[in-house]
Amino acid sequence: MRRSATPPDAHTFACVVRACADCSRHDAVRVVHGVVVCSGASSHPVVGSALVSGYARLGLVEDAAHVFDGLCEPDLVLWNAMMSGYGYHGMWHGGLELFSAMRRSGERPDGYSMVSLVSCFSDPEALAFARAVHGVCVKGGYNSGHYVRSALVTMYMRCRCMESAQLLFRNLPDADLVTWSSLITGLLQDGEYIKSFDLFRQMCYTGKRPDSILIASVLSTCASTAAIGCTRETHCYAVRHGAHMDTRVLFSLLDAYAKCGFSELGYLVFRQFPHKNSVMYNTVISNLGSHGFAIKAIEVLDEMVHDKLRPDSATFSALLAACCHVGLLDEGWKLFRRMTDEFLIMATIEHYVYMVRLLATCGQLREAYDLIQTMPMQPDCGVWGALLWGCCVHRDSSLGRMVAEKLTESNPDKAAYRIMLSNLYASQEMWWDAHEVRAELSKDDLHKNTGISRVTE
Structure with missing residues (x-):
């Protein structure tokens, strides 16, 4: 042109x-x-x-x-545009200075000016100035506009003044979706989970259509509080509004059902999703495995391969962890060999930790030690620690002493390993050896961190 x-x-x-x-x-x-x-x-x-x-x-x-x-000679549109710039990033100092300069220049602010200024406040330390701006809105008659009142609700929410935000919201008969979402999100961030979900339910009953971001936020709260009832109800809202096919909502549903102890329901949600990717498969496998459904997790791996998706290192970490949870040694060995032979994935330290832990769980301590000797990389404290844990469980003091010595050599300042060895000796009534290890701890001026217990009503 x-x-x-x-x-x-x-x-x-x-x-x-x-x-x-x-x-x-x-x-x-x-x-x-x-x-x-x-x-x-x-x-x-x-x-x-x-x-x-x-x-x-x-x-x-x-x-x-x-x-x-x-x-x-900037006009009102330019003044508002610049003020919005400060508002985008919560720069309330610059917003206030620009607002004062605009009034000194003789330019009369309008409702959009006030929305731009109000949006600058997102810091609880600026709450006093935010209240002063609210006063300017009331005195100038700007608060009669719907968009100004909505912005004020959001402002108080961002400044963590939830009482004022809720009071304004109750006097706002025609709140839009943004205002509803802002207040619900603010209550979630403030830890008011019951109030936030009640407000979310009220919003849905009024006919407002929640977007996928808000639904995902509510589901995240359901996950953190392990509220299965709220999870199911939110799931229904998502289906009703067609948001259950959104990727963010799907991941939130998987996480919520898993943390509520219903990973199999999360798997059913996953099955309904038309376009699956490797991350989704890994999430489902991890959720199933962490709740004891190791066999089902392995079946999901076969589904993943059938969908022509290639498993990665994280996939097999989740699968080996699943085998550790329920002690499936044969399946664990098959997965470990399949990972390297079929999919040409190089085993990492994490994979060896799970295999050593699995062998130790099944009492095959010498096999676990031999596996460590074949590792292509230097074993770290996670690998040796898994074997020491197995020695303590199965009371193998001779191998436990050797493993503890290796751990102490690489981590001389960490008392936990020698304490585990001392407890191992004590479990076999080898009091002299237990006393000797404790004496070494005292000599090296190492001690176990004191436990703290608190009982609340």
Whole structure:
């Protein structure tokens, strides 16, 4: 276009700047800005507004301020655009200073100005200033606008003043989805799980359609609190609004069902998803394995291969961990060999830890020791620690002493290994050896961290 007989005008430049900002192209915005300056269109308010907004959205607030300061007589749109830039990043100092400068210049703020200023406050330490801005909104009559009241609710939520946010929200008869979501998210972050879910339920009953981000946030809370009832109800809302096919919601459902102890329900959700990837398969395998469904986890591996997806190192870590949970030694060996022979995945330290742990669980301590000797890399404390744990479980003091010595050589300042050896001796009534190990701890000025117990009502 620049090479043609029809040169770009101010509106053309504004469109290109907005497009570059939408694509998060910092370099492209600066290039277009240079072309704008060379074309003599930098003083045009439409171009100035686009540059200020573009730089601000990309996080380049200083560049936005530089453009703004170069404009002779910025109009209200430009003032609002610059203030929004501070609002994008919660820079309330800059927002307040700009608002004061705007009023000194004789420009009268409108509702969008107040929304931009209100959005600058996200720091609890700035709550006093946030309340003062709320007072300006009331005094100027701006709080009658729906978008201003919604912004005030969000402001109080971000400043962790939930009482004021909820009070304003109750007096907001036509709250939009953004306001509902802001308050629900704020309650979740504040630990008010019951209130947040009640509000989420109320929002759904009013006919508002929750988006996938909000549903995923609610499900994450269900997972952290192991609330199976809330998980199922949220799942129903997701299905009703067609959000259950969203990847974020799917992962949140898998996590929530697993942490609630119903990983098999998570597997049923997973089966309904049309386009599965390796991460989803690994998540399901891990969830099933951690709840004792090792055989089912192995079957999921076969499904993964059937779907022409290649398992990776994390897949076999989850599978070997699943075998450790239930003591499936033969299946563990098959998986370990299949990993290296069929899928050509090099075994890592983590895989060896699980295999040693599995062998130790089944009482095959010498086999575990022999496996360690064949490792292509230097065994770390995790591998030796797994074997020492097995020695303690099966009371093999001779092998336990040798393993403990290796661990002590590599970690001389860690008392845990010698304490485990001392307890092993004591379990076999080898009191002299137990006393000798404890004496070495005292001599080296090492001690076990004192346990702390607290009982609450």
